[in-house]
Amino acid sequence: MPEIQWEDPFCGEGNSCFRIGVDSCGNAFIAVSGQEDLFITDSRDALRTMILDIKAGKADHLLR
DSSP states (O other), X not given: OXXXXXXXXXXXXXXXXXXXXXXXXXXXXXXXXTOTTSEEEEOHHHHHHHHHHHHTTTTGXXXX
């Protein structure tokens, strides 16, 4: 497993807490807070866009 530097968890309303991390190669990761060993990876820009869209309510149906 890569050495990932995790940011503080972002928690929306309810139980939708997740974390973003990066490794030394610049790869980005996202995981449910508390389950960081089960992550998905993509570019940092792609994950940031996804999170901003979720926070803006564009994917609210995915969190219910």
